[in-house]
Amino acid sequence: MVWLIRCAEQNGTTFSPLFEQILAWPPEMPVPLMGCFGEPLDLLCRSIYSIPVAICNRIAGHVKKSAKEVRRQGSSFRLTAFGAFLMGAMPPGGRNVTERKTRTNLVHGGTRRSQYGELSEAIFLTQGFSYDTAEQAEERFIESGADEYIYARYGNPTVRMFEERIALLEGTEDAFATASGMAAVNGALVSMLRAGDHVVAARALFGSCLYILENILPRFGVEVDFVDGADLVQWQEALRPDTKAVFFESMSNPTLDLVDIQAVSELAHTVGATVVVDNVFSTPVYSRAIAQGADVVVYSATKHIDGQGRALGGVVLGKKEFIRGTLEPYMKHTGGSMSPFTAWIMLKGLETIDLRVRAQSETALAIATALQGHAGLDRVLYPGLQSHPQYELTQRQLGAGGTMIALDLKGGKAAAFAFLNALQIVLISNNLGDAKSIATHPATTTHQRLNAEQRDSLGITDGLIRLSCGLEDTTDLIDDIQHALDAVKV
Numbered sequence: 001m002v003w004l005i006r007c008a009e010q011n012g013t014t015f016s017p018l019f020e021q022i023l024a025w026p027p028e029m030p031v032p033l034m035g036c037f038g039e040p041l042d043l044l045c046r047s048i049y050s051i052p053v054a055i056c057n058r059i060a061g062h063v064k065k066s067a068k069e070v071r072r073q074g075s076s077f078r079l080t081a082f083g084a085f086l087m088g089a090m091p092p093g094g095r096n097v098t099e100r101k102t103r104t105n106l107v108h109g110g111t112r113r114s115q116y117g118e119l120s121e122a123i124f125l126t127q128g129f130s131y132d133t134a135e136q137a138e139e140r141f142i143e144s145g146a147d148e149y150i151y152a153r154y155g156n157p158t159v160r161m162f163e164e165r166i167a168l169l170e171g172t173e174d175a176f177a178t179a180s181g182m183a184a185v186n187g188a189l190v191s192m193l194r195a196g197d198h199v200v201a202a203r204a205l206f207g208s209c210l211y212i213l214e215n216i217l218p219r220f221g222v223e224v225d226f227v228d229g230a231d232l233v234q235w236q237e238a239l240r241p242d243t244k245a246v247f248f249e250s251m252s253n254p255t256l257d258l259v260d261i262q263a264v265s266e267l268a269h270t271v272g273a274t275v276v277v278d279n280v281f282s283t284p285v286y287s288r289a290i291a292q293g294a295d296v297v298v299y300s301a302t303k304h305i306d307g308q309g310r311a312l313g314g315v316v317l318g319k320k321e322f323i324r325g326t327l328e329p330y331m332k333h334t335g336g337s338m339s340p341f342t343a344w345i346m347l348k349g350l351e352t353i354d355l356r357v358r359a360q361s362e363t364a365l366a367i368a369t370a371l372q373g374h375a376g377l378d379r380v381l382y383p384g385l386q387s388h389p390q391y392e393l394t395q396r397q398l399g400a401g402g403t404m405i406a407l408d409l410k411g412g413k414a415a416a417f418a419f420l421n422a423l424q425i426v427l428i429s430n431n432l433g434d435a436k437s438i439a440t441h442p443a444t445t446t447h448q449r450l451n452a453e454q455r456d457s458l459g460i461t462d463g464l465i466r467l468s469c470g471l472e473d474t475t476d477l478i479d480d481i482q483h484a485l486d487a488v489k490v
């Protein structure tokens with residue numbers, strides 16, 4: 001049911017009863033939106049209706065907070081010829097945006113439209129914002145309401161659209177978008193830790209994540225212990241009363257070992273530690289990390305979220321209290337925020353992420369299945385294969401095997417290089433989650449910094465190839481990979 005109250009000159013009612021209604025509106029009810037022909041509401045009230053400034057500001061604040069909610073409900077509103085109008089979008093108990101399905105949220109979630117009604121999301125390519133009055137500027141610096149911006153390092157409407165859309169996908173209260181995946185990992189950890197804290201992390205980590213845990217945090221008095229992520233006994237033994245955070249990649253790079261999010265979260269919560277999950281390989285499409293107990297989820301948006309190799313970005317997701325209370329002050333004062341242009345790219349990426357990642361995952365399963373038992377391979381590592389030791393956990397945690405495969409070639413580095421050099425469709429690169437299929441030799445690129453002993457302990461052999469499956473035709477990819485394997489002479 002939609003209800004509408006018009007007021008002012010049009011129907012002869014006075015403004016004040018309407019304002020009394022607004023002021024008395026229960027804050028938890030997502031209703032009134034007030035518009036007035038082009039003028040900022042508080043100015044209009046002040047100049048035409050001589051409403052005291054304090055009341056105007058309260059009304060304007062109240063209406064602005066509701067406006068976002070009303071737009072998210074998908075209701076329309078319009079401006080009337082005289083005076084202001086108030087249009088209720090949703091009665092208590094009405095349909096809520098969270099009832100919408102994932103694909104709908106990925107296309108429409110978080111959208112804000114300017115006065116031009118643009119179809120594609122606007123890029124607010126501005127470093128700052130102007131204020132209607134000096135009082136408004138002062139107030140905004142004391143406390144910015146929803147959709148009240150100050151400076152792009154603090155927030156921006158295009159970035160906010162991306163944050164809201166990805167928070168809907170992940171099922172978290174809030175999100176903060178960052179300049180890269182590493183800005184997200186660093187921000188999530190450093191913003192919550194202080195000297196004297198203890199952290200437990202899985203040993204199998206992307207090189208830059210390892211650098212933060214091994215080199216940066218200890219420099220500031222944070223003690224870090226590493227465990228084998230799949231071994232719950234090691235997690236249990238490493239946790240201490242002063243453990244403030246646990247950190248792991250839910251699917252490790254490059255050997256695709258899963259960490260049981262639910263089990264590790266339960267253990268971590270017994271000592272009150274915050275569980276931070278780097279979920280890049282699991283992808284936001286298959287992630288259920290929050291429902292499984294994680295407190296904070298981090299993505300390199302550079303990977304599946306963009307999915308087309310265009311921009312670096314990252315995002316941290318979690319409870320509003322953590323995102324706005326702990327992380328945001330750290331990020332906005334240290335400069336790791338996402339640019340509006342990148343946010344627009346990532347918004348566009350989210351529109352198609354569900355289709356892309358599911359197709360890439362199906363392709364990965366087909367490739368892994370076709371390559372099983374190939375004479376040139378020691379191992380095909382893909383968690384979506386029934387023969388994989390963590391198949392059950394993969395199904396419970398993600399429901400699919402994801403977009404990545406690892407192939408262990410017989411013949412070490414020489415075989416791996418011969419294979420890479422024989423590929424004709426799959427590209428040699430070190431990105432992943434892209435529309436283009438990509439092959440990487442971790443031992444000489446992404447994991448080169450590790451010594452031989454460390455690589456051995458993580459299962460990174462000289463023959464290991466990491467394969468990110470793209471959107472090309474599956475049979476073309478299988479042909480390309482098989483042809484390249486056949487070309488390896490060792």
Ligand SMILES: Cc1ncc(COP(=O)(O)O)c(C=O)c1O
Nearest residue numbers: 180181182206278280300302313
């Ligand atoms: C698991 C993991 N975490 C974090 C990152 C860092 O992301 P970015 O390159 O966007 O900073 C990467 C990059 O490959 C990654 O694989």
